[in-house]
Amino acid sequence: MENILEVKDLNISFDTYGGEVKAIRGVSFDLKKGETLAIVGESGSGKSVTTRAIARLIPSPPGRIKSGEILFEGKDLVKASEKQMQNIRGKDISTIFQDPMTSLNPTMKIGNQIMEGLIKHQKMPRGQAKKRTVELLELVGLPNASERVDQYPHQFSGGQRQRIVVAIALACNPKILIADEPTTALDVTIQAQILELMKDIQKKTDSSIIFITHDLGVVANVADRVAVMYAGKIVEIGTVDDIFYNPKHPYTWGLLGSMPTLDSNEEELVAIPGSPPDMLKPPKGDAFAPRNEFALEIDKVQEPPMFKVSDTHYAATWLLHEYAPDIEPPEAVKKRMKGFAKTGTIRTSEEGEKS
Amino acid sequence: MAKYIFQRLVYMFITLFIIATASFFLMKQLPGSPFKAEEKLSAAQLEILYEKYNLNDPLPIQYLNYLGNLFQGDLGVSFQMNNQPVTEILMSRIPVSAHLGIQAMIIGTIIGMLLGVVAALYSNSIIDYASNIISVIGISIPSFIFAGLLQYYLGVELGILPVAFWGSFAHTIMPTIALAIFPLAISARFVRTELIEVLGSDYIVTARAKGVSNATLMFKHGLRNALIPLVTVMGPMAVSLMTGTLVIEQIFAVPGIGEQFVTSIMTDDFPIIMGTTLFFAFFFILIILVIDILYGIIDPRIRIAGGKD
Numbered sequence: 001m002e003n004i005l006e007v008k009d010l011n012i013s014f015d016t017y018g019g020e021v022k023a024i025r026g027v028s029f030d031l032k033k034g035e036t037l038a039i040v041g042e043s044g045s046g047k048s049v050t051t052r053a054i055a056r057l058i059p060s061p062p063g064r065i066k067s068g069e070i071l072f073e074g075k076d077l078v079k080a081s082e083k084q085m086q087n088i089r090g091k092d093i094s095t096i097f098q099d100p101m102t103s104l105n106p107t108m109k110i111g112n113q114i115m116e117g118l119i120k121h122q123k124m125p126r127g128q129a130k131k132r133t134v135e136l137l138e139l140v141g142l143p144n145a146s147e148r149v150d151q152y153p154h155q156f157s158g159g160q161r162q163r164i165v166v167a168i169a170l171a172c173n174p175k176i177l178i179a180d181e182p183t184t185a186l187d188v189t190i191q192a193q194i195l196e197l198m199k200d201i202q203k204k205t206d207s208s209i210i211f212i213t214h215d216l217g218v219v220a221n222v223a224d225r226v227a228v229m230y231a232g233k234i235v236e237i238g239t240v241d242d243i244f245y246n247p248k249h250p251y252t253w254g255l256l257g258s259m260p261t262l263d264s265n266e267e268e269l270v271a272i273p274g275s276p277p278d279m280l281k282p283p284k285g286d287a288f289a290p291r292n293e294f295a296l297e298i299d300k301v302q303e304p305p306m307f308k309v310s311d312t313h314y315a316a317t318w319l320l321h322e323y324a325p326d327i328e329p330p331e332a333v334k335k336r337m338k339g340f341a342k343t344g345t346i347r348t349s350e351e352g353e354k355s
Numbered sequence: 356m357a358k359y360i361f362q363r364l365v366y367m368f369i370t371l372f373i374i375a376t377a378s379f380f381l382m383k384q385l386p387g388s389p390f391k392a393e394e395k396l397s398a399a400q401l402e403i404l405y406e407k408y409n410l411n412d413p414l415p416i417q418y419l420n421y422l423g424n425l426f427q428g429d430l431g432v433s434f435q436m437n438n439q440p441v442t443e444i445l446m447s448r449i450p451v452s453a454h455l456g457i458q459a460m461i462i463g464t465i466i467g468m469l470l471g472v473v474a475a476l477y478s479n480s481i482i483d484y485a486s487n488i489i490s491v492i493g494i495s496i497p498s499f500i501f502a503g504l505l506q507y508y509l510g511v512e513l514g515i516l517p518v519a520f521w522g523s524f525a526h527t528i529m530p531t532i533a534l535a536i537f538p539l540a541i542s543a544r545f546v547r548t549e550l551i552e553v554l555g556s557d558y559i560v561t562a563r564a565k566g567v568s569n570a571t572l573m574f575k576h577g578l579r580n581a582l583i584p585l586v587t588v589m590g591p592m593a594v595s596l597m598t599g600t601l602v603i604e605q606i607f608a609v610p611g612i613g614e615q616f617v618t619s620i621m622t623d624d625f626p627i628i629m630g631t632t633l634f635f636a637f638f639f640i641l642i643i644l645v646i647d648i649l650y651g652i653i654d655p656r657i658r659i660a661g662g663k664d
Contacts (some may be wrong), residue, residue: 057563086568089566090565090566094564094565102557104558104561105562105580106654106655107655107656108579116567152655152656168561
């Protein structure tokens, strides 16, 4: 399948009073038409910064794209002007944000907030835009849509507001939908509904989705491929099966080990020790080494390159080097992997999430 | 909404009654008498005057008489100005003050808001610092200093504008500028601070992600949300500007209500003091009501209780 988006060696820094924070350090990935790519990682690993950079929504200053390319249908967005970006945002690339309580304008009717994009990008007259808005609200499952278009955000519940945010993002049938933790602020039943909704809509419109989350249950449910980020880098990328059945990076092991499941009665959750590095002074060598019980001597000196595991699966750990000792994932993670395999589907984890 | 406004009108009435009572008795404590200045009057003539205006009656009787007349819309006649009715005097003075006040308010807030918007857009740039300096100067230096400087440079040195008096539009320019500087400075400050906060909020990012232009972002999404605190301070300021500022009206010899008020206090012209005070109070309460309704229009979340609109 063709790539709709290619990110190549992206480097982003923030200039702060304390110095330069290297938030993104050489991120590369691609996104195919119609697929869902999940980006997972701890808070501060650079998930949101990466995706905001794609829509060029990073405030500058202090943010700065130092180098790299973001090729959208072959066109480099890093070099695009603000005017050009305004024509791409909302039309080709749109974003669903994390917190529905704050991401709608409190003094504007929700209908007008949805219509804005339609009027700007599709040059619709107001009447037609309003009709389309009602359709969109029905599509995202908001009852009484034709009456409620004239209401203000404070008259809706959190879940309803997130549906409105989704409707705004979908208004112009974007080619890429960036969902920045769209379910984090919602309670679990609403989470499941919003996820179903997004999957549904993707089927109808064949858009590509970049889904940011730190919830591996959600990943298993929605994603085709997964990129694991740590300290501003992608440390492992592969299909959902690659990541859940055959994880190679010790950090991915840590994430899987700390994920609760229904049948994880036999052992407690395994936390990853320590905390992420200070990106003002990224450590020499592998950024994960200080927290990694399997770290090799070379990890402290040199950063590992991406090693190829299979055509779809890459991981940045020296453990994959031909001279490296043969190290198995810890028992807890292996059990977890077997658990996924036993039930035949990784979806179990997601049921556990919901209950 | 109608119920709410009715309720507010009742409160307004009670407030006015309290103000009328308090100012009546306070006013009577003023030293001197209305007719003292006219030295040539004999004791007998004075007595006739006192009798004529019922000033010999006991205070409570005078008070009740005043209230009675007030209810009939009669504010009395001036002791000093040829027995002209107070309402007539107010009516001739208010338009002058209101003219200056409205002009100053409009110019001040519009330029101030633009300055604030630009400062917020380019925060921590040279433009922002310049706007900051203008605001600090405008807030900290009293208007009569500007009035004097304007008179000297524009009126005397360059001779392009009349130094004082009232008549043509040219006469209004300098007092308007002098009056406008304070609201300009205040609104520039408020808009800048609020707008920077609003522009950092999530819904602005949502709007940007929709691809709206910077101008739409600023005026449609940003400014409206930044206006609430400004409306709060601008209301009372509008009242004080439109009811005439004593100093500016004196400096430019403008026949406004502020100038009249001061003169009436100095001459113990009781009916005018009362009439002006009540007018100020009425106007102030009215503006506050207007502001409360404005809040609801700007921000739907604070639509007045008890109704869907």
